[in-house]
Amino acid sequence: MTGTAYQLEVNPQIPERLERLEELANNLWYSWDRPTQGLFASLSHPLWQASNHNPKAFLKRADQKRLEATAENPVFLAALNRVVSNYDSYHEMPSMAHVHGRPFKEDDLIAYFCAEFGFHESLPIYSGGLGILAGDHCKAASDMGLPFIGIGLLYRQGYFQQTLNADGQQHATYNDSDFDDLPVSPVLDAQGQEVLVAVDFPGRTIQAKLWEVKVGHVRLILLDTWLPQNSERDREITHRLYGGDKTTRIEQEILLGVGGARALALLGLKPTVWHVNEGHAAFLILERMRSLMGNGLPFAAALEAVAANVVFTTHTPVPAGHDHFPEEMIRHYFSAWCHELGISFEQLMALGAEPGKTDLNMTSLAVRGSRHHNGVSRIHGDVSADICRYLWPQIEPYENPMDYVTNGVHLSTFLAPEWFETFERYLGIGWRERQTEHASWDGIKLIPDATFWSIRQQLKSKLLKLVRERVREQHQRNQGSPAHLDRLLKYADPDNPNVLTIGFARRFATYKRAALLFQDPTWLREIIGQADRPVLFLFAGKAHPADLPGQEIIRKIAQMAKLPEFEGRILLVEGYDLHLSRSLVSGVDVWLNNPIYPLEASGTSGMKAAMNGALNLSVLDGWWGEGYDETGEVANGWAIKPAPGHLGDAERDAEEARTLYEILQDQVIPTYYHTGPMGYSPEWVAMSKCSIATIAPRFNVSRMVGEYVKKFYAPAASHGRRYAEDDFAVARDVAEWKARVRGAWPGVRLHRLDTAERRLKFGGALHIEVAVQLNGLGAADVTVEALFGRPGHHGSIGRVRHYPLHCSGGTASGEALYTLELTPELCGKLEYRIRIFPTHPALIHKFETGLMVWL
Ligand SMILES: *Cc1c(COP(=O)(O)O)cnc(C)c1O
Numbered sequence: 139m140t141g142t143a144y145q146l147e148v149n150p151q152i153p154e155r156l157e158r159l160e161e162l163a164n165n166l167w168y169s170w171d172r173p174t175q176g177l178f179a180s181l182s183h184p185l186w187q188a189s190n191h192n193p194k195a196f197l198k199r200a201d202q203k204r205l206e207a208t209a210e211n212p213v214f215l216a217a218l219n220r221v222v223s224n225y226d227s228y229h230e231m232p233s234m235a236h237v238h239g240r241p242f243k244e245d246d247l248i249a250y251f252c253a254e255f256g257f258h259e260s261l262p263i264y265s266g267g268l269g270i271l272a273g274d275h276c277k278a279a280s281d282m283g284l285p286f287i288g289i290g291l292l293y294r295q296g297y298f299q300q301t302l303n304a305d306g307q308q309h310a311t312y313n314d315s316d317f318d319d320l321p322v323s324p325v326l327d328a329q330g331q332e333v334l335v336a337v338d339f340p341g342r343t344i345q346a347k348l349w350e351v352k353v354g355h356v357r358l359i360l361l362d363t364w365l366p367q368n369s370e371r372d373r374e375i376t377h378r379l380y381g382g383d384k385t386t387r388i389e390q391e392i393l394l395g396v397g398g399a400r401a402l403a404l405l406g407l408k409p410t411v412w413h414v415n416e417g418h419a420a421f422l423i424l425e426r427m428r429s430l431m432g433n434g435l436p437f438a439a440a441l442e443a444v445a446a447n448v449v450f451t452t453h454t455p456v457p458a459g460h461d462h463f464p465e466e467m468i469r470h471y472f473s474a475w476c477h478e479l480g481i482s483f484e485q486l487m488a489l490g491a492e493p494g495k496t497d498l499n500m501t502s503l504a505v506r507g508s509r510h511h512n513g514v515s516r517i518h519g520d521v522s523a524d525i526c527r528y529l530w531p532q533i534e535p536y537e538n539p540m541d542y543v544t545n546g547v548h549l550s551t552f553l554a555p556e557w558f559e560t561f562e563r564y565l566g567i568g569w570r571e572r573q574t575e576h577a578s579w580d581g582i583k584l585i586p587d588a589t590f591w592s593i594r595q596q597l598k599s600k601l602l603k604l605v606r607e608r609v610r611e612q613h614q615r616n617q618g619s620p621a622h623l624d625r626l627l628k629y630a631d632p633d634n635p636n637v638l639t640i641g642f643a644r645r646f647a648t649y650k651r652a653a654l655l656f657q658d659p660t661w662l663r664e665i666i667g668q669a670d671r672p673v674l675f676l677f678a679g680k681a682h683p684a685d686l687p688g689q690e691i692i693r694k695i696a697q698m699a700k701l702p703e704f705e706g707r708i709l710l711v712e713g714y715d716l717h718l719s720r721s722l723v724s725g726v727d728v729w730l731n732n733p734i735y736p737l738e739a740s741g742t743s744g745m746k747a748a749m750n751g752a753l754n755l756s757v758l759d760g761w762w763g764e765g766y767d768e769t770g771e772v773a774n775g776w777a778i779k780p781a782p783g784h785l786g787d788a789e790r791d792a793e794e795a796r797t798l799y800e801i802l803q804d805q806v807i808p809t810y811y812h813t814g815p816m817g818y819s820p821e822w823v824a825m826s827k828c829s830i831a832t833i834a835p836r837f838n839v840s841r842m843v844g845e846y847v848k849k850f851y852a853p854a855a856s857h858g859r860r861y862a863e864d865d866f867a868v869a870r871d872v873a874e875w876k877a878r879v880r881g882a883w884p885g886v887r888l889h890r891l892d893t894a895e896r897r898l899k900f901g902g903a904l905h906i907e908v909a910v911q912l913n914g915l916g917a918a919d920v921t922v923e924a925l926f927g928r929p930g931h932h933g934s935i936g937r938v939r940h941y942p943l944h945c946s947g948g949t950a951s952g953e954a955l956y957t958l959e960l961t962p963e964l965c966g967k968l969e970y971r972i973r974i975f976p977t978h979p980a981l982i983h984k985f986e987t988g989l990m991v992w993l
Pocket residue numbers: 265266267268270643644645714715716719720740741742743744746
């Protein structure tokens with residue numbers, strides 16, 4: 139054909155009776171409300187698939203006649219009515235309806251900053267775990283009615299789409315989103331004009347357009363630089379998530395942190411809590427300091443005032459996950475900032491300094507600019523405390539302020555719809571509102587085994603159908619033969635789902651060791667090759683386009699899958715996204731996870747699997763370190779104990795692979811195939827029920843956000859207020875006090891005056907006398923204390939008792955005298971230590987100064 143092809147899209151007129159479909163399509167409520175999704179799908183399944191389950195795109199392309207006919211269809215209208223009335227009652231819920239204990243004030247607002255948000259496949263601005271967690275966080279904030287707003291970037295291309303060739307070579311395709319198709323709309327001002335925020339960059343000002351996303355009650359504001367008034371280069375800032383080079387990265391992070399904070403100010407919003415979710419957003423600290431210092435607050439006081447209500451969450455111990463920027467780059471982007479505020483460049487760099495490095499580290503900046511910090515599981519909290527120990531150099535990591543909140547997942551999003559009715563029946567109406575109560579899950583046991591099993595099989599069958607479609611598409615694109623396809627799909631048969639199916643899907647980062655399963659192919663063949671006990675492995679996941687070793691792992695799995703003995707038993711499915719993820723986690727029997735300990739900060743896919751009744755087989759790392767439970771009648775999964783830390787990499791992998799094989803061979807496969815007369819294994823069903831009942835109440839995101847509220851948000855809001863009162867009197871006072879204490883600290887010393895008793899009769903008193911060189915500090919500036927415990931308990935919190943020593947005058951040589959009379963409550967061998975550290979009543983964490991001297 140010749141000539142110009144003009145593009146045209148004809149959009150239907152939505153009949154009046156169906157009008158509210160447009161409202162439903164514009165609120166990500168649909169991403170977790172299954173009946174809403176079902177409603178759209180019922181209009182046209184093929185179009186629903188073709189529009190990637192995106193209601194807005196779907197409505198724009200729906201057939202006019204079909205819509206008109208539907209508007210007359212009483213069954214559809216009744217279903218629409220039900221959905222809309224649920225939607226309305228959800229949105230009529232009063233603010234903070236599900237927040238315990240009224241911890242917030244009328245004007246409180248939590249601003250949550252993140253570089254990616256994963257709600258649903260229809261809004262492709264996420265890459266993996268961090269984004270999905272952020273999406274779930276917003277959903278839970280909406281469910282609870284929290285005063286909450288999200289801030290992020292609207293990427294034109296989001297993350298890449300993945301295809302794999304026959305050799306497992308990953309191909310990344312980037313597609314521009316048509317923003318008209320996305321569930322986003324421009325933020326408009328009172329005059330109905332689009333709102334633009336200006337951000338200063340070296341030699342230019344960049345404009346960013348503000349978009350808004352509705353997530354139930356919660357609003358998410360996204361910044362977008364794709365505007366004609368920006369230079370072509372600057373338009374590209376929001377081009378791709380995690381794309382480009384270091385320059386793109388710093389510009390994105392300036393846009394997110396600085397631009398995001400300005401956007402909120404422009405909208406007249408005054409957050410009282412600022413959550414920096416991963417270091418990417420840490421520049422918001424500098425922007426907030428700028429605005430306070432512009433009003434005359436000194437640098438140090440501005441830092442205290444800002445930090446008081448910043449919450450920072452770190453999400454990975456892997457060094458590559460912590461952004462840092464060279465000094466020159468920071469100078470380029472921030473020297474104007476320093477100039478404006480009259481501070482030296484060194485002062486700025488010191489905020490993000492890390493010992494032995496000259497770069498500015500975003501994690502260091504985030505920790506120095508926040509007083510509430512956490513990792514995302516118990517193990518990761520400890521690891522992060524250790525990674526960040528240099529920020530509180532004289533404090534042992536186990537006592538430093540790095541805390542943890544274990545991640546969780548949004549149950550309504552990840553629980554397969556097939557479970558809802560059954561749960562309602564056996565757990566009672568309102569079970570979702572009671573999801574964090576353990577006892578409300580006891581009802582799982584009451585589900586008849588046969589019913590339970592049949593739902594599990596149904597879900598697996600659905601998954602296998604999807605897997606077949608995807609593998610067929612892959613195979614045809616790669617020009618494979620039809621005969622070979624039959625062999626590949628031999629075990630992925632939706633009509634015969636009784637094949638033990640094990641899933642492994644996650645980012646192909648090397649530390650996740652996706653290929654650990656293939657350490658010993660001979661052994662593996664013996665384990666999974668039995669004709670009467672077939673095992674199917676499903677692999678899926680993306681490797682970052684710059685991560686070549688990660689892509690190599692995909693190729694290795696593809697090679698293994700091609701070996702005749704593994705043919706059809708190992709399938710590699712391309713295009714891992716939220717849709718495939720939901721299907722995998724609900725359909726597999728076993729969810730496999732074997733990262734290198736302790737590099738999996740938390741992991742969340744295993745939680746999604748568990749609440750759907752899949753059994754986790756995982757290294758005891760991240761959340762599984764807390765989730766694995768063998769105390770009941772049956773265990774809730776299987777644990778691979780990490781090999782001892784002194785082993786080399788190869789030995790460690792060999793040892794952990796051996797454990798994996800042994801568990802598969804001796805436990806997983808025999809348990810699954812130990813079928814009773816009903817055609818299923820009663821023990822398996824018991825374990826599967828136990829998995830739901832023990833994991834769903836603890837690892838859901840409502841529990842998680844509830845913990846953030848209690849541990850961080852509520853305290854941060856009140857600390858922020860307190861620091862700001864009376865023209866920032868407390869912030870100024872704390873800043874001055876810290877400077878004074880830091881100056882005096884190197885001269886602070888203790889020594890003992892009495893001779894330490896080594897033996898005491900029970901009931902007798904121990905007398906301690908210590909002389910303290912305060913070096914100009916007053917008794918009110920410090921705490922001197924003795925720590926008592928059993929020998930060897932030093933470092934184990936909760937087992938050590940703290941007793942303050944009292945200042946009881948001075949010594950002849952001008953030191954302060956501190957004494958303690960103590961009658962030990964325990965008999966036997968005891969151990970005690972004595973230390974001094976600075977104290978001030980307004981401190982948010984008692985060790986936040988990082989200063990301490992031990993005797
Ligand atoms: C849940 C989820 C993740 C995160 O899973 P991990 O266990 O952290 O690997 C990543 N991608 C998708 C699509 C998910 O749904």
